Amino acid sequence: MTTRFGRTELPEQQEKALRKAIRFEWYTLVFLAVAITMVYLVMGNSQAMKAAWIEDLLSLAPPIAFLVAVRIVNRPPSGRYPYGFHRAVGVAHLVAAVALMAMGAFLIIDSLTGLIGGEHPPIGTVVLFGQPIWLGWLMVIVMALTIPLPIYFGRVKMRLAKELHDKVLYADADMNKADWQTAVGSIVGVLGIGIGWWWTDAVAALLIAGSILWDGVRNMRAAITDLMDAAATTFDDDRVHPLTGEIDELLRSLPWAQEVGSRVRDQGHVLHVESFVVPRRGRTPKLADLIAARDACIDLDWKVQDIVIVPIDELPEEVGGRRARQSERNE
Structure with a gap:
């Protein structure tokens, strides 16, 4: 029998990809900090905007988990951890997934309560530069501004996740996709309130919550099976690793x-x-x-x-x- 284990260095190509991934995770955190603040300032009583704001808060989990895991996996193996610290990636994946699932479930209950109760969320006006403006327009503008960067970030991270075989990065790329879809749903919900369709706000919030819950369940299932030593799969859990x-x-x-x-x-x-x-x-x-x-x-x-x-x-x-x-x- 012969063995080889404990190696932590990456080939040059993957090392470059890892450095790029770290940069993009920091870019993501800066973007989310700005987006979370902007959405909070204009969300008013809209359930869709509330769901979008919470979804943005949850979006912080995958990049933070990735950055923490990257620092841990660089440690060399020891007597106590003879296999090294690579499993930190799986633990980070599980933490991010549980956060998504828990908040998705909470938002579904909250949205259903509003829909069944027939709550009509009021959207008032604000005064800017001496002119009264319907707050809904500010909501639409803010959400529209949060669409382009998540699309770009998601595409880059998806490519890097495949190159690095990194499931946390893949979960983050998936979250970026949910971010811009959430923004679109919020815009629809707010405009629906504007034309008198009060229920569109709750329905949009419900769809957003369902998307969050599904992402959480799917990623948690993948993280748990990896930690339980299931047969190795591709980075997107699509098939057994070739x-x-x-x-x-x-x-x-x-x-x-x-x-x-x-x-x-x-x-x-x-x-x-x-x-x-x-x-x-x-x-x-x-x-x-x-x-x-x-x-x-x-x-x-x-x-x-x-x-x-x-x-x-x-x-x-x-x-x-x-x-x-x-x-x-x-x-």
């Missing part, structure tokens, strides 16, 4: 390997791999063979951070051992 199959294919091509099966779990930015190999009869691998196999797997992708190659007499069931034997009997 590196699992690539590692098995590489090891299976070795002249001394007969059967191969791997368990791959997500450690945060990187993956921890346990590959079980049944040697061919009479071809027991030497230490040099195992080291060469290990290095070949590591060269496949920078995310192969921890890898253990285990020569074994038969594959464990969870990596296909029983299925493979059953298939052979059927043939």
Whole structure:
């Protein structure tokens, strides 16, 4: 058996991507600070504006979680933490997801209460430069100003999340998408009040709350499964990570390997791999063979951070051992 683990440095390309991601998270925090203040000043009694303001407050969680996690994962492994600190990314992902889910549930209850109770939110007027102005126009202007940057931030972060295999960054990019959609919904709700459709405000708030809750549930499910050592998936949890199959294919091509099966779990930015190999009869691998196999797997992708190659007499069931034997009997 041979091992390699504890590496914390990133390749040059990913290091640049990480520095860019950190910059964009700080840009996001500055933007949110301004947006939160502006929305608070004009939100009045509108439920949609209230939901948008709370959603902006929640948007602070993913970038803060990302910036904290990045500082923690840079620590080298220790005796107490022999696998390193990469799981800090998963913990940050869970914290952000729970905040989203809790607030989404609260806003749904609050919005439904207003809708069922038939609350008619009043939007008054303010005096600017000596002229009375309907406060709704200020709401619309403020929300319109908060649309362009989240669209841009979200696209950049989505690309960086894929490059870094960072699920917190992906959750933040998803949150940016929710930000501008929330702004659009708030505008619709406020304009609905302006033309006498009082219910549009509560409906817009309800849709915003539903979006927040869905983001929270989806991200919490992904964070929990990662922390429970589910099979590693892509950064967007769309499918099982293709590196699992690539590692098995590489090891299976070795002249001394007969059967191969791997368990791959997500450690945060990187993956921890346990590959079980049944040697061919009479071809027991030497230490040099195992080291060469290990290095070949590591060269496949920078995310192969921890890898253990285990020569074994038969594959464990969870990596296909029983299925493979059953298939052979059927043939």
